[in-house]
Amino acid sequence: MSKQICVIGGGRWGENHIRTLHEMGNLGAVVDLNAPRLRELKTKYGMETFTDLDEAIARGYDGYVVATSAETHYAIGKKLLALGLPTLIEKPMTLHMEESRELVEIAERTGANFMVAHILLFHPAINKIKELIDSGAVGEIYYMYSTRIKFGVVRTEENVFESFAPHDLATLNYFAGCPADSMVLHQGYFLQKDICDYVLAYLEYPNNVKAHIQVSWLHPFKEQRVVVVGSRGMLWFDDAGDKQVRFSGKTVDFSTVTKSGDLPRMVDAEAEIVPVDYSQLPLERELRYFVAHTDCKPEYSTGADGYALVKALAESRRA
Numbered sequence: 001m002s003k004q005i006c007v008i009g010g011g012r013w014g015e016n017h018i019r020t021l022h023e024m025g026n027l028g029a030v031v032d033l034n035a036p037r038l039r040e041l042k043t044k045y046g047m048e049t050f051t052d053l054d055e056a057i058a059r060g061y062d063g064y065v066v067a068t069s070a071e072t073h074y075a076i077g078k079k080l081l082a083l084g085l086p087t088l089i090e091k092p093m094t095l096h097m098e099e100s101r102e103l104v105e106i107a108e109r110t111g112a113n114f115m116v117a118h119i120l121l122f123h124p125a126i127n128k129i130k131e132l133i134d135s136g137a138v139g140e141i142y143y144m145y146s147t148r149i150k151f152g153v154v155r156t157e158e159n160v161f162e163s164f165a166p167h168d169l170a171t172l173n174y175f176a177g178c179p180a181d182s183m184v185l186h187q188g189y190f191l192q193k194d195i196c197d198y199v200l201a202y203l204e205y206p207n208n209v210k211a212h213i214q215v216s217w218l219h220p221f222k223e224q225r226v227v228v229v230g231s232r233g234m235l236w237f238d239d240a241g242d243k244q245v246r247f248s249g250k251t252v253d254f255s256t257v258t259k260s261g262d263l264p265r266m267v268d269a270e271a272e273i274v275p276v277d278y279s280q281l282p283l284e285r286e287l288r289y290f291v292a293h294t295d296c297k298p299e300y301s302t303g304a305d306g307y308a309l310v311k312a313l314a315e316s317r318r319a
Contacts, residue, residue, distance in 0.1 A: 003062035003291050004028030008053065008076060010037050013090065014067035018045055020283050021065075026291050028061045057083065063113075063294040065287075066090060074099040084110040086294035088287075090117045091166060092313075093306035100310040104303045115290055115298050116306025118170040122285040125237045125245050126171055128276045129228065132235060133175055137247065139232030143210040144172055150222040150240075154191060161185065161199040161316050164215040166309055171226060172213070174300060176205040179308035185316055190218060201316075233269075245274040 002025045007017045010032035021027035022045045029048040032038050038049040050056040053076065056064075063086035066076050074094040080087045081103055093116045094100045107114040120126055132138065146168035155163050173179050180203040188198035197218045203211040224239040233249045249269035256265040280288070289298065 002026055003294060005063045005065060005287075005291065005294075006031060006056050006059075006061040007065045007067055008032075008056075009066065009068035010034065010041050011067070011069075015041070016283060017065050017067050017287065018047075020281075020287055022047070024284065024287065024291070026287070029056055029059065031056045053079065057085070062086065063088065063290060065117075065290070070095055074103065077103050078106060081106045081110060081112045081114060084112045086113040086290075088115045088117055088290045089303075089306070091306065091309070093303070093310050097307075097311050097314040100307040104307050107303050113293055113295070113297055114303035115293070115301050116303055116309075117286060118166070118301050118305070118309070119282045119286055120167045120171055121174050121301045122282040122289065123239075124276050124278050124280070124282070124285070125239070125243065126174070126226075127285075128245050128274060129226070129235050129237060130175060132247065132274070133228060133230075137233060138228055138230030138235055139251075140207075141176070141209045141228060141230045143212075144175055144226070144228045145212045145214070146171060146226045147214045147223050149214060149216040149219040151219055152217055154197070154217050156192065156195065159187075159196045159199075159316075160215050160217050161187070161196065161201070162313055164217070165199065165201065165213055165316075166313065168213045168215070168226075169309055169312055170301075170305070172203065172205075172211050173305065173308060175228060176209055176211075178206060179305075179312070180205050180211070183312060183315065199316075235274075245276055246271045247274050248272070 005021050005026050006029040007014055008031045010030050018030055027047045030041055031050045031053050033051055035051055042049050064080050066073055066089040070092050073089050077089050148164045148168055182204045184202045186200045187196040190197045198216040201213040222240045227236040233247055235247050237245045248271040251267045253265040253267050
């Protein structure tokens with residue numbers, strides 16, 4: 001029998017999880033306080049429903065997805081992880097750094113397999129870039145950058161870094177294989193006194209890898225681009241453009257420098273489109289990964305990765 005997953009939260013994004021798990025054959029149950037909403041979902045998807053989380057836990061599902069509002073993630077996650085249950089929590093993991101750290105510590109103590117949903121880490125193009133990095137295609141990484149800029153939507157309760165940058169931070173950490181050692185933010189406040197509209201963040205990773213993130217909701221055109229530059233070549237992906245991953249073997253040859261005044265040779269190369277399999281949407285890839293790791297430790301998008309993101313965002317508020 002296929003593994004059965006219980007989704008906690010039947011709202012808009014929760015239903016995306018519910019529908020996808022249903023299509024995968026892995027939907028076991030849904031928990032929500034709204035009884036009429038549960039009846040609606042049961043009619044559409046035919047799974048078990050509960051208004052009480054403890055009753056759902058007692059049924060012993062193979063894993064639990066927390067897709068409730070962010071302020072409830074800590075309490076629900078704490079209950080599940082304390083019991084050692086495989087758990088996937090939607091981002092943000094929690095609203096406070098201390099709570100996120102506690103959830104990681106609980107999972108380590110109980111041995112719970114713990115993931116945080118950063119969906120961009122399951123985007124086929126991002127996975128392909130990571131595959132190429134790990135294969136050595138770009139050689140030693142020199143620097144990376146990510147841009148997420150457009151006109152709107154301007155928030156009044158969170159700044160542009162909190163709103164846009166979690167995706168970019170998660171992606172660069174994924175490529176580097178670890179969180180950044182340091183991050184310095186340059187912020188611009190134009191529309192509102194205490195909420196920045198533009199941020200340029202400088203990051204440093206181990207092995208002298210440099211990176212920056214640019215985010216803005218006050219920009220004349222939309223751009224969502226990620227670039228990786230290394231000793232053997234360069235990779236880039238434009239998610240707001242043609243959505244193609246490209247690789248070029250552009251590099252610099254210093255073997256031509258034989259005497260003072262000689263210049264290194266710039267080795268140019270045509271960009272090649274890298275084939276990417278888009279047959280599965282990122283959410284399906286994420287949920288399939290979670291289902292496969294309910295009985296073993298996930299390698300990425302872990303609770304520790306989620307904590308690193310919450311910690312970075314907390315530090316950005318103090319910058």
